[in-house]
Amino acid sequence: MRIAIGGIYHESNTFFSQPMTMERFAEKDLHFGEGIMTHWRGTSSEIGGFIEGGQQYKFELIPTVMAWGMPSGSLTDETFESLSQALLSRIEEAKPLDGVLLSLHGAMVATSYAGADGEILRRVRKAVGAGVPLVVTLDYHANMTQEMVRWPDAIIGYDTYPHIDQAERGLEAAHVMHRVLQEGLQPKLALARRPLLPHILRQLTGKPPMSDAIALAHELERRPEIVSVSVAAGFPYCDVPDAGFSVFAVAHNDAEAALQAANQVADAVWKRRAEFQMSLPLAEEAVRQALDGKSGLTVLVDVGDNLGAGTPGDGTVLLAELLKQGAQESLVLFCDPAAVAAAVEAGVRQRVRLKVGGKIDRHHGEPVEIEGVVRTISDGIYRNIGPMRDGVQDDQGRTVVVDTSGVLVVLTERRMPMWNLQQLRALGIEPTRLRIVVVKAAIAYRAAYEPITHRIIEVDTPGLAAADVHRFKYQHLKRPIYPLDAI
Numbered sequence: 204m205r206i207a208i209g210g211i212y213h214e215s216n217t218f219f220s221q222p223m224t225m226e227r228f229a230e231k232d233l234h235f236g237e238g239i240m241t242h243w244r245g246t247s248s249e250i251g252g253f254i255e256g257g258q259q260y261k262f263e264l265i266p267t268v269m270a271w272g273m274p275s276g277s278l279t280d281e282t283f284e285s286l287s288q289a290l291l292s293r294i295e296e297a298k299p300l301d302g303v304l305l306s307l308h309g310a311m312v313a314t315s316y317a318g319a320d321g322e323i324l325r326r327v328r329k330a331v332g333a334g335v336p337l338v339v340t341l342d343y344h345a346n347m348t349q350e351m352v353r354w355p356d357a358i359i360g361y362d363t364y365p366h367i368d369q370a371e372r373g374l375e376a377a378h379v380m381h382r383v384l385q386e387g388l389q390p391k392l393a394l395a396r397r398p399l400l401p402h403i404l405r406q407l408t409g410k411p412p413m414s415d416a417i418a419l420a421h422e423l424e425r426r427p428e429i430v431s432v433s434v435a436a437g438f439p440y441c442d443v444p445d446a447g448f449s450v451f452a453v454a455h456n457d458a459e460a461a462l463q464a465a466n467q468v469a470d471a472v473w474k475r476r477a478e479f480q481m482s483l484p485l486a487e488e489a490v491r492q493a494l495d496g497k498s499g500l501t502v503l504v505d506v507g508d509n510l511g512a513g514t515p516g517d518g519t520v521l522l523a524e525l526l527k528q529g530a531q532e533s534l535v536l537f538c539d540p541a542a543v544a545a546a547v548e549a550g551v552r553q554r555v556r557l558k559v560g561g562k563i564d565r566h567h568g569e570p571v572e573i574e575g576v577v578r579t580i581s582d583g584i585y586r587n588i589g590p591m592r593d594g595v596q597d598d599q600g601r602t603v604v605v606d607t608s609g610v611l612v613v614l615t616e617r618r619m620p621m622w623n624l625q626q627l628r629a630l631g632i633e634p635t636r637l638r639i640v641v642v643k644a645a646i647a648y649r650a651a652y653e654p655i656t657h658r659i660i661e662v663d664t665p666g667l668a669a670a671d672v673h674r675f676k677y678q679h680l681k682r683p684i685y686p687l688d689a690i
């Protein structure tokens with residue numbers, strides 16, 4: 204069986220002014236043909252799962268294009284069209300095909316397409332024709348549209364946030380493909396949307412209320428006619444009509460059963476919508492709490508500058524507060540290429556005075572002046588160990604550590620979320636021995652940091668991933684939607 208694999212994967216924060224370009228995809232993971240196999244085989248990723256499934260079910264895999272970009276602003280039309288063209292031309296060349304497995308995010312936006320994933324799916328369907336099964340995996344933050352469920356035969360979404368089940372879901376998609384091709388499975392796909400933006404920190408799948416929704420989805424999956432039920436929390440930093448919560452389900456030859464299962468989970472969440480909201484302390488109060496003398500590591504979560512949600516990653520609000528309140532044994536990691544260049548020029552063991560952060564836009568605080576010694580200069584390349592992105596190599600660009608005798612300021616050339624402890628260990632920093640670490644994140648950091656952390660303080664910082672959605676001016680989002688509107 205000849206199965207094409209590939210994907211165009213991006214979470215687009217439409218409020219972020221920096222567009223997503225081919226160069227930025229190339230900085231992360233952009234591969235074609237056999238290069239995909241070398242890069243992704245054996246990794247904790249959807250493609251890793253497709254490859255494993257391909258071996259298990261004896262597919263002849265035809266790798267096309269896999270573009271995986273760091274979350275940021277929307278794709279330029281040029282970027283969208285060239286990736287789409289690359290995918291479609293390789294699919295054309297690979298014909299005749301018995302199936303297509305695609306890894307998409309579900310919250311990708313291009314200048315001309317609010318629902319860029321739906322447009323990719325429409326084009327792929329047109330290219331392969333009606334009879335060829337198309338099975339897709341999506342991130343848990345997908346903003347689902349009717350267009351997205353119209354073209355594929357089945358969609359499998361993540362069950363976890365922090366996301367640690369990408370390989371499993373990729374394998375599951377391959378399994379569904381196998382059942383379609385060999386066992387006569389006739390998947391029917393249905394979508395149930397609700398006008399809800401769950402608070403980003405209430406999207407955590409390991410704790411109620413969301414863990415109850417995931418458990419219900421799994422319970423429904425035990426019904427013989429149900430193939431899969433997926434919860435999509437939605438991505439609120441995306442000003443598109445269909446941003447928000449949904450559930451999608453796949454059933455064997457029974458669209459009604461699929462819709463009923465999706466509705467059941469969606470209704471259960473909708474009923475408890477007030478529980479999917481929360482409020483957080485501001486920076487000053489949060490840092491005071493962190494400095495109250497308790498032992499062990501405290502993680503301060505800079506939710507407003509959550510890099511994993513496509514923010515600049517140079518927010519200074521918590522750094523300024525840590526310096527003001529005289530924090531010791533603390534660490535903040537920034538993206539600031541200009542400051543990296545200045546520190547590299549000065550060299551190791553040299554004292555530098557730098558203005559760091561707050562440079563990309565006006566939403567994440569002012570630049571902050573720091574003075575300290577350049578301790579480390581690194582190439583910024585490390586291979587992840589542990590639950591998230593295990594085996595995947597990351598490259599955050601040249602990286603320097605500036606010791607300000609209180610706060611270690613780690614400066615990177617590229618935007619890189621704190622998803623893995625190797626990021627610090629590769630620099631000779633042992634995170635378990637720090638008192639305070641600031642993570643520019645919402646949930647994803649937990650996979651790495653929760654096991655070593657004594658206390659987590661989530662902070663209501665300003666920024667393009669602010670926890671409080673009332674801070675944003677939405678222009679395209681369908682209204683009413685909870686909690687922006689009382690429903």
Ligand SMILES: [Zn+2]
Pocket residue numbers: 342343344366
């Ligand atoms: Zn996600």
